[in-house]
Amino acid sequence: MSIQYIKGVGPKRASKLRRLNINTVEDLLYFVPRDYEDRSKFKTLRECTIGEKTSLEVEVCGPPNILRPRKNFSILKIPIKDESGYGCLVWFNQDYLRDRFAIGNKLIVNGKINKMGMEIQIVNPIFEKEGNLKKIGKIMPIYPLTEGLTNNEMINIMTNVLRDNLKKVEEFLPVDLRERLNLLDIKKSLMNIHFPTNKDQLLRARARLSFEELLTLQLGLFIIKNKANSYNEGIKFPKVKEIDEFIESLPFKLTEAQKKVFKEIEENMESNKQMNRLVQGDVGSGKTIVAVLAMFKAWKSGFQSVMMAPTEILATQHFESISKFLSSYNVKCELLVGSISNKRKEEILKDLQEGNVDIIVGTHAIIQDNVQFKNLGLAITDEQHRFGVKQRAALSQKGTNPDVIVMTATPIPRTLALILYGDLDISIIDELPPGRKEIETYAVGTDMIKRVNNFVKKQIEEGRQAYIVCPLIEESETLTINAAEELYNNLKEDVFKDLNMGLLHGKMKAKEKDEIMDDFKNHKLDILVSTTVIEVGVNVPNSNIMVIYNAERFGLAQLHQLRGRVGRGNHQSYCILINEGNNKVARERMRILQQTTDGFKISEKDLELRGPGEFFGTRQHGIPELKVANLFTDMEILKIAQREALEIIKEDPNMCSSKYYYLRQKIQEMFKKSGKDLIFN
Structure with missing residues (x-):
């Protein structure tokens, strides 16, 4: 209807x-x-607290009085009493209400409590006569x-x-499931989410509706994943003996976590199903070498590989790392980014199409229509959260069901990753390579800036380099850039006038950014003042200081990412958070960063502290929108929903049983609204 x-x-x-x-x-x-708004709790006039909103049962005990302190402004006062004392109902510019009250009227009122001298006032209250209450007492x-x-x-x-x-409304959760989890039925839940009979019923209604939504979502994602696994015939890569020799020849030993994740990738590649795998690893955990091993396997098997990164800086860095690792082999690597000349681009595209390029690294330029492969076997996306689902899909469509690896250095709790990346298998590199020094992190107030600057100077005199990240002004990128330019000019003209400094921000042309980054990498610059464009993937081992102004304006996960830009060389590294926030949450966030460098712990805390809001945009992940549940505050409900969804799929993979009839319909409706048709077998 x-x-x-x-x-x-x-x-x-x-x-x-x-x-x-x-x-x-x-x-x-x-x-x-x-x-x-809880209007169910009643107080007497004597129990009221100034400034609170409350409900009272009162009696009109005197005639209305209208005051006119100035032109076009009137105050209507109605004297009232209850068993504890006397007070007044007060309205501004609402003279018409005076005829609504007679001495002796019993009223139920709800309003904000004020005090003028000794007089208790209930300001602009809503009121009802005794009897059938519609707005108060609820x-x-x-x-x-x-x-x-x-x-x-x-x-x-x-x-x-x-x-x-x-x-x-039809109940669609099976009876045994509802009874086991003590869930309200659907009718009671909908009634109590809108018009709760009490706080407990409201909480139970919300829990039931959140659970049903998360269960429906998770079941749909499991079904999509199972379909992909059963239908998408992939490339069956052969075993490659030389991989062991390649690993032995590396200038470092792989960590146990890297070995475990590569084994999972290898097993996927050697099966005849298409691989769709998320590799999560904290900053510096060594995801790139795992990707290189997979590319080496693809090359040895006669296939091409592609890696897509969100920025030219990161793409260039990956290209240089991959080329270095594979330099003693006859592997042809190329870089495809917007800043290369058209002539060079045409040559690369021609070689790629003819199969003369084995590995190509680039930005989203790689998913344009004119990019064609001869034999694409492996597609890798780095820093997945910077790309939407459609871009990831466009990359894998460059070949015939190539194996797919998605890498991210943004640690997400596994429970959440199962939703955001519901169509992917998940691998986690949860161990840092040995020998990496812990980054010493300090949170200081603005009164310490002079000491911070002196410390930066001392480190630079010893041959190190420093990043200085300027405040994030969320309302406007332009304002953020202005703040960066202002900070850069102030420091350059005064504090660090004898040092070489550079400025980097998002509105610069790619070529300009690359030149500045190259100057910093090659130690032509001592200090780089930047906005958050350096958050992702800049590797300068000689830089050992990260100073972040207005640290309270950044999310915890983002501060952790920024901190990960240092600590990449042999020198002791430092991260100094200049915090102007005096509230409890700001102090708690700084404390967490000083206590731990574990990205997964930090992201869980980030979720907890930020609560609802955009920790991760769900829309760009292509998952259906949630109306009741909140992926962040309902983490415990999400865990239960995932456990139950796994049990249902195990028991009845296509949910053919009659007890799941209505639940199947619910899943189809949810995914249809987000543009995905789910077809059950």
């Missing part, structure tokens, strides 16, 4: 509701409040709104839609 035919809606309100993405009765039922929902739609209108619409449609 179209929403305009719901009582209290009509064509005009229907168009406003559509702005909130409400098109159907089901959309309305699952349009959950953003907050609640927990009231507060909905997300759009222009021209009030919360009271939404409450009326929800009241009507629940009254007329709730009885038609």
Whole structure:
């Protein structure tokens, strides 16, 4: 049924509701409040606290009084009492209300408490006469709104839609599952998420609706993954004996974690199913060499490999690393980025198509239509969170079901990774190579800047280099760049005037960025002032100091990524966080960074502290949008949903049993809305 035919809606309100993405009765039922106002707790006048909103039972004990302190401004006062004392109901510029009250009227009121001298006032209260209470004595929902739609209108619409449609809603969670997890049924859950009878019922309703949404999502992702695994015939790579020799020839020993992850990749490559694997590893854990081993295997088997990185700096760095590792073999590597000349680009594309290039590294220029491979066997995406699902898919479509590796240095708790990368198998490199010195991290206030600058100078005199990251101004990249330029000029003209300095920000042309990075790499610069463009993948072993201004404005995971730019050489490295935030959360975040360099622990804390909000944009990951559940605050519910989803898939891989009939429909609806049709066998 179209929403305009719901009582209290009509064509005009229907168009406003559509702005909130409400098109159907089901959309309305699952349009959950953003907050609640608890008007169920009553106090006496004597118990009231100034500034709080509260509910009271009072009696009108005197005639109305209107004061006019100035032109066009009036104050209406209604004297009231209860068993504990006396007070006043107060309204501004609402003289018409005076005729609504008579001495002796019993009222239920809810409003903000104020005190003028000795007089207790309830300011601009809502009120109801004793009897059938609609607005007070309850927990009231507060909905997300759009222009021209009030919360009271939404409450009326929800009241009507629940009254007329709730009885038609089918329960789709199996009885045994609900009983085992002590979940409310669907009708009670929907009623209590909108109009809770008490706090406990609200929490139970929210838990049930979050669970059903996360279970539905996880089941859909498992089904997609199982389909990909069973249908996508991949390349069956042969065993390559020379890999052991190649590993032996490396100037370092692989960690146990690297060996384990490469073994998983090797087994995938040697099976006839297409590999789709996420390799997660903290900053500096050695993901690149694992990718090189996979590329070496592909090359030895007669296939081409491609690696896509989000920036030219990172692509160039990968190209240089890969070329160095494979220099004693006859492997042809090329770099394809926007800044190379058209003539050179044409030569590379021709060689690639004819099979004369074995490994190509580049930015998203690699997924353009004119890039064609002769025999693509392995597609690798680095720093996956910088790319959307579509870009990842476009890369793998350059070949016939090539094996796919997705790498990220953004550690995500495994539970969350199962959702964000639900179509991928997950490998984690959870160990740093031996000999890497711990980065000493200090959080200081602005009063320490002079000492920080002196410390930076001393390190530079000893032959080191430093990064200085300027404040992040979220509202505007332009403002952030202005802040970087201002900081750079101040430091260059005064504190570090005898040193060589460079400035790097996102609006510079790629060529300009590369020149500055090269100058820093080659030690032509002592200090690099930068915005967060250096967050990803710049490797300068001689730089051992990272100073971050306004550290409180960055997410924990981002601070950890920035810190990972130092500590790459033999020298003791330092990260100094200049923190201007005095609140508890800012102090807690700085404390966590000083205590640990474990990216996974840090990302879990980041989720906990940031709560709802964009830790990771789910939309670019191509997963259906969640209406009730929150991937960050509902981590415990997510774990239970994943456990139950695995059990269901194990018991009935295609959910053919009649007890899953309605749940199957729910899964199909959810994925259809996000543009994916799920077809069960």
